[in-house]
Each structure stands twice: as C-alpha cells, then as structure tokens.
Amino acid sequence: DGGITQSPKYLFRKEGQNVTLSCEQNLNHDAMYWYRQDPGQGLRLIYYSQIVNDFQKGDIAEGYSVSREKKESFPLTVTSAQKNPTAFYLCASSILERGTDTQYFGPGTRLTVL
Amino acid sequence: AQKVTQAQTEISVVEKEDVTLDCVYETRDTTYYLFWYKQPPSGELVFLIRRNSFDEQNEISGRYSWNFQKSTSSFNFTITASQVVDSAVYFCALSGYSDSNYQLIWGAGTKLIIKP
Numbered sequence: 001d002g003g004i005t006q007s008p009k010y011l012f013r014k015e016g017q018n019v020t021l022s023c024e025q026n027l028n029h030d031a032m033y034w035y036r037q038d039p040g041q042g043l044r045l046i047y048y049s050q051i052v053n054d055f056q057k058g059d060i061a062e063g064y065s066v067s068r069e070k071k072e073s074f075p076l077t078v079t080s081a082q083k084n085p086t087a088f089y090l091c092a093s094s095i096l097e098r099g100t101d102t103q104y105f106g107p108g109t110r111l112t113v114l
Numbered sequence: 115a116q117k118v119t120q121a122q123t124e125i126s127v128v129e130k131e132d133v134t135l136d137c138v139y140e141t142r143d144t145t146y147y148l149f150w151y152k153q154p155p156s157g158e159l160v161f162l163i164r165r166n167s168f169d170e171q172n173e174i175s176g177r178y179s180w181n182f183q184k185s186t187s188s189f190n191f192t193i194t195a196s197q198v199v200d201s202a203v204y205f206c207a208l209s210g211y212s213d214s215n216y217q218l219i220w221g222a223g224t225k226l227i228i229k230p
Contacts, residue, residue: 041222042221043220103218
C-alpha cells in the first residue's frame with residue numbers, strides 16, 4: 001500500500017531534549033512538508049523540501065531542523081530552542097507538478113513536553 | 115497576498131440536516147487551485163477535492179457537493195443529509211500559480227458537529 005507513515009504516534013519529551021519525528025513516504029513524491037497544528041488551530045508550515053538535499057523554511061521554522069537525504073524520508077527534529085513544542089505534527093507529500101500538487105498527509109505525531 | 119477565510123469557526127446540526135461550509139479566498143493569480151480537506155478526530159487530514167480556477171462547474175460526490183463561484187471568490191462545501199461520521203474539522207486551502215514554491219494557503223478550519 002502506498003502512503004505516508006509517521007512515527008511515533010505519541011511522543012513525550014522532557015524540557016531541554018531534542019527529539020526527532022519520522023516521516024516516510026512510498027508514493028514517489030518529490031516534495032515533502034512538515035506542519036504544526038495547535039489545539040483548535042489551523043496548519044502552519046514549518047519546513048518543506050522539493051528535492052533531495054534541499055529544503056526551505058516555512059512560516060515557523062525557528063527551533064526546528066530537517067534533513068532530506070533520501071527522497072522517501074523527511075525527518076523533523078524539534079530542538080530545545082523551540083519554546084513551546086507541544087503540538088500535533090503532520091507530514092505531507094506531493095508530486096511537484098503544477099495542477100497535480102495535491103498534498104497527502106500522514107497520520108501525525110502528537111508531541112507533549114513534560 | 116493570498117488568503118483563505120473560513121468565517122464559520124464551528125457549526126452544529128442534527129443528523130440528516132444539510133449543512134454548508136463557507137470558504138472565501140483572495141488571490142491575484144488568474145490560475146490557481148482550491149482544495150478541501152477533512153480532519154476527523156483521529157487527526158489525519160483527508161483530501162476531498164481539488165478544483166482549478168478555469169473549471170467553475172459544480173462538483174457532486176455522493177452526499178458532498180462543492181459550489182465554486184469566481185464572481186464571489188467562494189468555494190463552498192455542502193453536505194446533504196449529514197451523518198454523525200461527517201463530524202470533523204474541514205479545511206479549505208488555496209494554491210496560486212505564481213507561487214513557485216507550491217505551498218498551500220490554509221483557512222483556519224470549520225469544526226462540524228453532527229448530533230444524532
């Protein structure tokens with residue numbers, strides 16, 4: 001089955017720790033995205049990548065880092081510099097072609113800082 | 115600047131009622147794409163529809179229908195004979211042709227509650 005997987009589903013972190021959220025896709029999509037969603041809020045873009053070894057900051061990149069070493073994988077690291085990291089994190093991917101660039105989402109990771 | 119407005123924060127209806135979710139957008143692009151996504155309580159966003167700016171034909175898929183009107187910059191979503199399983203947050207989004215980084219501009223979402 002083609003799709004996007006995110007792990008873990010739930011993640012607990014102590015203050016001052018870095019944590020890495022996994023996102024893998026087997027859809028052969030070029031582009032991948034990370035969003036943050038706070039309770040009762042919409043989606044805010046953290047980072048996106050259109051090609052391997054390249055990525056761009058979104059609207060709220062501070063305190064986060066990413067890598068894109070493989071087309072299938074786009075892990076997100078939440079660093080200790082992120083002041084309020086408790087949120088729901090969604091990963092998405094899309095074909096990079098105007099008109100067909102619908103984003104498809106993974107199941108998300110709920111991060112809680114203890 | 116591009117913008118998507120979903121003015122209805124929350125809507126509550128009784129099962130079997132029809133309900134319309136509003137989406138108003140702003141863009142200077144002549145070519146653009148509009149999307150609707152559903153976010154059930156589980157959290158995963160589910161793609162519902164994509165519409166390009168040159169196709170104003172209304173779309174119907176089962177109990178779901180979409181009304182795209184360029185004259186009013188609106189792309190409204192109607193659920194006919196609503197069911198409890200339709201309870202979710204629904205997001206409208208816009209992708210502009212001149213936006214070379216393929217980002218989506220998201221509305222704030224409308225929480226739909228279907229009461230049995």
